[in-house]
Amino acid sequence: MTITSFNPPVRTLMGPGPSDVHPRVLAAMARPTIGHLDPAFVHMMDEVKTLLQYAFQTDNALTIPVSAPGSAGMETCFVNLVEPGDTVVVCQNGVFGGRMKENVERLGGTAVMVEDAWGEPVDPGKVADALQRHPDAKIVAFVHAETSTGVESDVPALTKLARDHGCLTIVDAVTSLGGIPIKTDAWGVDAIYSGTQKCLSCTPGLSPVSFSERAIEKIQARKTKVSSWFLDLNLVMGYWGGTAKRAYHHTAPVNALYGLHEALVMLREEGLEQAWARHRRHHLALRAGLEAMGLQFIVAEAHRLPQLNAVTVPSGVDEAEVRRRLLEDFNLEIGAGLGVLAGKVWRVGLMGAACTAHNVLFCLASLEAVLGGLGAPIPRGAALEAASSRLAGERD
Amino acid sequence: MTITSFNPPVRTLMGPGPSDVHPRVLAAMARPTIGHLDPAFVHMMDEVKTLLQYAFQTDNALTIPVSAPGSAGMETCFVNLVEPGDTVVVCQNGVFGGRMKENVERLGGTAVMVEDAWGEPVDPGKVADALQRHPDAKIVAFVHAETSTGVESDVPALTKLARDHGCLTIVDAVTSLGGIPIKTDAWGVDAIYSGTQKCLSCTPGLSPVSFSERAIEKIQARKTKVSSWFLDLNLVMGYWGGTAKRAYHHTAPVNALYGLHEALVMLREEGLEQAWARHRRHHLALRAGLEAMGLQFIVAEAHRLPQLNAVTVPSGVDEAEVRRRLLEDFNLEIGAGLGVLAGKVWRVGLMGAACTAHNVLFCLASLEAVLGGLGAPIPRGAALEAASSRLAGERD
Numbered sequence: 001m002t003i004t005s006f007n008p009p010v011r012t013l014m015g016p017g018p019s020d021v022h023p024r025v026l027a028a029m030a031r032p033t034i035g036h037l038d039p040a041f042v043h044m045m046d047e048v049k050t051l052l053q054y055a056f057q058t059d060n061a062l063t064i065p066v067s068a069p070g071s072a073g074m075e076t077c078f079v080n081l082v083e084p085g086d087t088v089v090v091c092q093n094g095v096f097g098g099r100m101k102e103n104v105e106r107l108g109g110t111a112v113m114v115e116d117a118w119g120e121p122v123d124p125g126k127v128a129d130a131l132q133r134h135p136d137a138k139i140v141a142f143v144h145a146e147t148s149t150g151v152e153s154d155v156p157a158l159t160k161l162a163r164d165h166g167c168l169t170i171v172d173a174v175t176s177l178g179g180i181p182i183k184t185d186a187w188g189v190d191a192i193y194s195g196t197q198k199c200l201s202c203t204p205g206l207s208p209v210s211f212s213e214r215a216i217e218k219i220q221a222r223k224t225k226v227s228s229w230f231l232d233l234n235l236v237m238g239y240w241g242g243t244a245k246r247a248y249h250h251t252a253p254v255n256a257l258y259g260l261h262e263a264l265v266m267l268r269e270e271g272l273e274q275a276w277a278r279h280r281r282h283h284l285a286l287r288a289g290l291e292a293m294g295l296q297f298i299v300a301e302a303h304r305l306p307q308l309n310a311v312t313v314p315s316g317v318d319e320a321e322v323r324r325r326l327l328e329d330f331n332l333e334i335g336a337g338l339g340v341l342a343g344k345v346w347r348v349g350l351m352g353a354a355c356t357a358h359n360v361l362f363c364l365a366s367l368e369a370v371l372g373g374l375g376a377p378i379p380r381g382a383a384l385e386a387a388s389s390r391l392a393g394e395r396d
Numbered sequence: 397m398t399i400t401s402f403n404p405p406v407r408t409l410m411g412p413g414p415s416d417v418h419p420r421v422l423a424a425m426a427r428p429t430i431g432h433l434d435p436a437f438v439h440m441m442d443e444v445k446t447l448l449q450y451a452f453q454t455d456n457a458l459t460i461p462v463s464a465p466g467s468a469g470m471e472t473c474f475v476n477l478v479e480p481g482d483t484v485v486v487c488q489n490g491v492f493g494g495r496m497k498e499n500v501e502r503l504g505g506t507a508v509m510v511e512d513a514w515g516e517p518v519d520p521g522k523v524a525d526a527l528q529r530h531p532d533a534k535i536v537a538f539v540h541a542e543t544s545t546g547v548e549s550d551v552p553a554l555t556k557l558a559r560d561h562g563c564l565t566i567v568d569a570v571t572s573l574g575g576i577p578i579k580t581d582a583w584g585v586d587a588i589y590s591g592t593q594k595c596l597s598c599t600p601g602l603s604p605v606s607f608s609e610r611a612i613e614k615i616q617a618r619k620t621k622v623s624s625w626f627l628d629l630n631l632v633m634g635y636w637g638g639t640a641k642r643a644y645h646h647t648a649p650v651n652a653l654y655g656l657h658e659a660l661v662m663l664r665e666e667g668l669e670q671a672w673a674r675h676r677r678h679h680l681a682l683r684a685g686l687e688a689m690g691l692q693f694i695v696a697e698a699h700r701l702p703q704l705n706a707v708t709v710p711s712g713v714d715e716a717e718v719r720r721r722l723l724e725d726f727n728l729e730i731g732a733g734l735g736v737l738a739g740k741v742w743r744v745g746l747m748g749a750a751c752t753a754h755n756v757l758f759c760l761a762s763l764e765a766v767l768g769g770l771g772a773p774i775p776r777g778a779a780l781e782a783a784s785s786r787l788a789g790e791r792d
Contacts, residue, residue: 006654008437017647026651253600
């Protein structure tokens, strides 16, 4: 078999991530590699930390990108904070709470599950009950923005409950960072992790994390060593820490960090509030179009994420065939349902650089063309008109 | 603080890695991101597996890049193969054997250490003794090419010993892959891991691994779950495996994989044997030059790695100052000593795309200029003459 250089097709990425990466970020990735202990690189690392503190709205000194995708960011939080025998309240209202449970149990902890229906936010009342039934609980873990359903949970309400019971919090912000407000310090979050390939519009492969002083105290007071050498923050801090002399731990993914640096510089240029407003604005236009097409959101309006729009597949429509045609005919990627929602929903992402008026109209036009082509009874032209009106109204 | 786009200096990377990345690989990194479940991406993943099988000289079906740096590749091998209570013979003759010990112990295993002096290869006689004293040992782990000293150990001798005692082997090939012969199948290796930033001349951030059928059987027969969800091969195989339907596990680092694909296409274009010969040829020229300058290798000739040349710092010379001047005046990075060799040696890498006649002469000329400038008594011109003669001789 002859294998030659790979030239990917040029897609528009409106699934659950990765999202479209801005040309500035791609260009940064291709800059010359330098050593991971080079003074110029160490200076750039310090800038990445500062920029991540801004994105997370925190003064936490331990705010860094883990050198692996978001799943490793999740594992970094659990493997450092959970010791064998610890009880952790884990909230599950989609795919990712289930992963948290896996993490806790593989580390020898006990996961007390608080379950809500897929598409519903985490119910603080149930969490309060669980904390009263399990006074030995040490941590409460939950997902801010559930990528599998598009629902937002109430972080400050949940962190307050946890604090009132003397628990630390672990918050999954993979899909929220850069897309909707996160206020790590003001909300009293103890450990938070995200991914680079969602609303930061960077390439996948890194996981920004941030830990409070309270979290660091728990890590430093551990009775057992962290089971992962690679993710042990006691060691990682020696490399990313504030000391003059950096200790070699692992070789940092230099070029991926160039990309993240550029994505974060762009976020600061735009401003966090402006980025949040942009996600909201284009979500409202997309929503108007999708609803005009007759598609229903699975999440109630009050808890809907602007960056992840999960809508039900019309009855009689082959959802996989729709996605296949969107990809093949229009180079447009939207997401399938995960877990219990597989085959039942589409997930339309509006994340980071992909969250533009252009993409809102392009997505609606493509979807209308494909659904119409398959004979689905959808009103022609209504979606684009509704979305355009909305966008025009926003400009007034 | 105003933070703007980062434009790295253009260095020549002749340390222990990362090494210089070829412009074709950097260009590949900047291609448009596509989805990690896109059919075009899945096809590219299959090509990466085929190309890695070639690089590792194996037919192992489980031959993939782990989505994180070499340290995570090491951890992938240990976390999947070691169960609590397992005895593992760990050979240490430099920094990286010590990391293996950490991995074993954090997983609840017992590490039986076989120690050799830094700069010496692993002594098969000592390993045989350890296996006789510990008939319950299940795994033998060792480093093929010790990055901290530049010594090569005898893989086929060690794997044979392990097999004769019914043990699996874990081999660290971080610095060897692409630079010196590795014959995974012919040598009977069970688990092997490498990094992308050494002789493959790709950017850092991925760790190619390969597992034999015997290794997979041990993983599938585990009594306990793998403690890491992110690195659990039972789950990773669902994404990278040969089945028609890929199961989502984590979001692959798409653009980093573009880079690895391109680096592996280039390795296949050159040919493995030709790449090995190139490393050897330029090492001999560099050696001639360094020795003409009066510098001594710390590893005996028979066990010396061509891609990592560790030489002693002349007495009275401030080694950190030499590296600082090389970096600042010539944009040339060479490596410092690690661990017990800190302050005592320099490590000059000749890896992948950095392993060129141009770099041999440039490095010698720069080193001579800096050492001469610091007043070290080195013969002027002798190094370049010796290296040039050697390179000319090779061409005859």
